[in-house]
Amino acid sequence: MTAMQAMPPSPTAPAETVLELRELVVRTQSSPAKTILKGISFDIAAGETLCLVGESGSGKSVTSLAIMGLLPKGILEVARGEIHLERQALLSATSRQLRDLRAQRVAMIFQEPMTALNPLMRVGEQIEEVLVMHQRGLSSGQRRERVLDMLDQVQLPDIERVYESWPHQLSGGQRQRIMIAMALILEPRLLIADEPTTALDVTTQQQILKLIKALQQRHGTSVLFITHDMGVVADIADRVCVMRHGEVVETQPIEALLRHPRTDYTRQLLQAVPSLRPRPAREVMSPEVVLEAIELEMRYGGTSRWQRLRGQSGTGKLAAHDISFALRRGRTLGIVGESGSGKSTVARCVMRMIAPTGGGVRVLGKDIASLGRAALKPHRKRIQMIFQDPFRSLNPRLTVGASLIEGPVNYGTPKAEALTRAAELLALVGLPEDALERYPHQFSGGQRQRIAIARALAMEPDVLVADEAVSALDVSVQTQVLALLADIQQRLGVAVLFITHDLRVAAQICDEVMVMQQGEIVEYGPAGEVLGAPKHAYTQSLMLAAPGRHWDFAGFKPLDEVYRAERPGVSLAR
Amino acid sequence: MSPISSSAPLIGARRLRLWPAHRPGWAIIVAGVCLALIAMAAVLAPWLAPHDPLQMSPASRLQPANDTYWLGSDAYGRDLLSRVLYGARVSLTVGIGSALIAVVIGLPLGILAGFFRGLDAVVMRVMDGLMAIPNVLLAIAIVSLTSANLWTVMAAITIPEIPRVVRLVRSVVLSAREEPYVEAAISLGSSLSTVMWRHLMPNTLAPLIVMATYICASAILTEAILSFLGAGLGTETPTWGNIMSEGRTYFLIKPSLIFWPGLMLSLCILSINLLGDAARDRLDPRLNKRGGER
Secondary structure, eight states: OOHHHHOOOOTTOOSOEEEEEEEEEEEESSSSOOEEEEEEEEEEETTOEEEEEOOTTSSHHHHHHHHHTOOOTTTEEEEEEEEEETTEESTTSOHHHHHHHHHHTEEEEOSOHHHHSOTTSOHHHHHHHHHHHHOTTOOHHHHHHHHHHHHHHTTOSSHHHHHTOOGGGSOHHHHHHHHHHHHHTTOOSEEEEESTTTTSOHHHHHHHHHHHHHHHHHHTOEEEEEESOHHHHHHHOSEEEEEETTEEEEEEEHHHHHHSOSSHHHHHHHHTSOOSSOOOOOOOOOOOEEEEEEEEEEEESSOOHHHHHTTOOOSOEEEEEEEEEEEETTOEEEEEOOTTSSHHHHHHHHTTSSOOSEEEEEETTEEOTTOOHHHHHHHHTTEEEEOSOTTTSSOTTSOHHHHHHHHHHHTTOOHHHHHHHHHHHHHHTTOOGGGGGSOGGGSOHHHHHHHHHHHHHTTOOSEEEEESTTTTSOHHHHHHHHHHHHHHHHHHOOEEEEEESOHHHHHHHOSEEEEEETTEEEEEEEHHHHHHSOOSHHHHHHHHHSTTTTEETTTTEEHHHHHHHHSTTOOOOO | OOTTSOOSOOOOOOOOOSSOSSOOOHHHHHHHHHHHHHHHHHHTHHHHOSSOTTOOOGGGTTOOSOSSSTTOBOTTSOBHHHHHHHHHHHHHHHHHHHHHHHHHHHHHHHHHHHHOHHHHHHHHHHHHHHHHSOHHHHHHHHHHHSOOOHHHHHHHHHHHHHHHHHHHHHHHHHHHTTSHHHHHHHHTTOOHHHIIIIIIHHHHHHHHHHHHHHHHHHHHHHHHHHHHHTOSSOTTSOOHHHHHHHHGGGTTTOTHHHHHHHHHHHHHHHHHHHHHHHHHHHHOTTTSOOSSOO
16 A cells, blocks of 8 residues: 555645745633644645534634734634744734735635625625625726626526525525635635635535536635544545644645654544445334324415315415325434435424324324324423434423433322432433533533433433434544434334434445435435435436545545456446 | 543533622612611611601601711601611612512513514504603503502503513513524424423513613602602501602702602612622623533
8 A cells, every 4th residue: 555655746736835824823711721723733735625623612613814914803813833824924914904814815615604794784795795896997897797707607607587586595505606706706726715615515416516617627726624523524525634732633635644643633533424325224123113103294384274174275385296205113214415416304293293294104003193282292392303403402491301301200200219210321321420410501502412312311202313313423422323323213112213314324324224315215225226226317417516425434444446456357337 | 432421521510509609899788788778677667667668747847966866867757767667678679679560570571572473563562652652651641540559550660661671571582582592492292381481481570670770760760750640559557769759849948858768769779780690790691601622
């Protein structure tokens, strides 16, 4: 394995250094001062993409803010170190110089393009404003031409119409394109992208990444790309800088890093990335169907009670249509799809948070789709939910113990008994017993998700519905929570309906997978078939868009090599 | 890797401190002291007051400030200081009482309206109707229809304030009921009353405390207005509004009849509002760091 040593320098990266950070120390201005960045050093060459990778709290965003000179005043300050942009020291620059520098030579794009755009201004005018401020002497006609040209470069359709649009009329991907156009219109030397695709669907994400790459090559811009997603890193980075707790753990060219991580931390980070290859099928535990949906339909708005009485359906939005599936005891069914595909609607119908407008939901053979509040109560016990955001799914004013016993007490368990059981459950999910007395804000995100799982298990349910239950967690924590779910499933035989947009997670934990698009099922079958050899074009496009799909992170080599090793002589053109 | 051991250590205990960590600004301290003094004056009025506030003495009408009448006397020879001190009793009772009643009635109405869409339509239209009538006008109408005593005056002042509480609570409940932990409680089989009382109601407390201080201040002012207009408690009862109303006639001869109750009224309301602002700054999650270490 000598590829790393022999790897030629990237052709797009000449030696000239655009950005240079030397021993940057940032700390809080509180007393006692807390050091956030403990001496960060790296540099970016012209035309190069450097990925800053790390879990939450590693200091990657603070680094980008420090470069932009945007550290929140009175809260964070640079204590030591240097930042040079094209050999100009940024930290000693006057605020006027900094402003010019920020505008002309560095640009930044953010995670959430809706909040970064002014909702009260047409997008074309917003881009034009940048030119008005920083390129005096252009006539309004020339400015408009420049903006239209930029809109064309970021591959927006129908640019004349987009120019006149308001931000809310555009999709998330289109808004991110606008942000990129705005960032690049002054042809900056450095583009800082802070998780620019995290809020986007995979297919949109892939388009945006390609776009950034193409524009970078055309203009020779350097990119500092901040992300937590190793897949994205594998796709776009030239070099990678891994951060942890405010320190640089290691900096390496991408291929070298993926093949031979130097530190244990990077190794763990890579191993925590779930593989896109479906895991081997598990044995069927029991033939008993615990949850069944039959031609489930959910239409939001449009149908009045009067119309329903007369058997008519209105003109509302069909969020889920003709959804049928069966979930057996101890199995995991994954519902996969992009935002707006209706997967969460299905979860809410199954949980009976909302009443489906058609079809049936059977829990242990009993249809609960049209039951009223009181009739529903005995069945609620059988099916429990784990939510996406662990910071909002626990009542902040109740102790963990009070949250855990709420369900059992509702169903008549004496309080003392429920508390004993709650302590056992905490042990089961790997938390100390004294957690019972504490409040949710005293726990980290991963720990809260464990508490939420314990709360659901306290009901001894037959079905767990996990709606994006690990999406908000760092990869290493994600792995732990997924392992915990699998372990619980083995021990208690609970069935899991797992809703996710992450194909990697789906491939690792699901027995069956159901792919949804615009409220309908496009493909449904064993995970090995649906994700291993997708038949439907939409599933295929999802698989193709998955970032880092050519790389086996946990094996530290490209998938090509894995396949070649498994089946000598067969080359897979994946 | 052990799958079920949690890696991150438990974050240290951090509870909401009721006593502020930083010394509050001087304005707030002054306001607090001011309000405390007024409250003391109200509670201790029978002991502090040098004279009976109702004791008329025609011989010493409109006396200037002297050794007997520290702030002078009014047109009936009653001691102004004693009347102002006793006036604080009425004002604070009406203020605190109205705020409490408005919260006690408005909170459940607001929670129910926020939770049930059908009820919402009815309750909120009634509230809109109430809000369309000017507060003082409605209060005068209610007092005129009944006999004026402390309770009717308090009711007359409270009723126009209730819609503000209901609207506030309803809006908080509307957003809080979308929180995942509320949905979790529903799926845990909690009864609606548990969901409303245990999971939704606590969210409303912080803004409600702030609202209550404003209602308190506004009730004190409204009571003074009613008394001044002669629609409040009988003129024999010493209230700040009554004292000013009677003093109006003699304003050119003896302005202190208006000055002292007026000063007390202004100080009282200013203090309550300042403390309300301080409470808002402390309790508003947008101005405060959100719970937890994120």
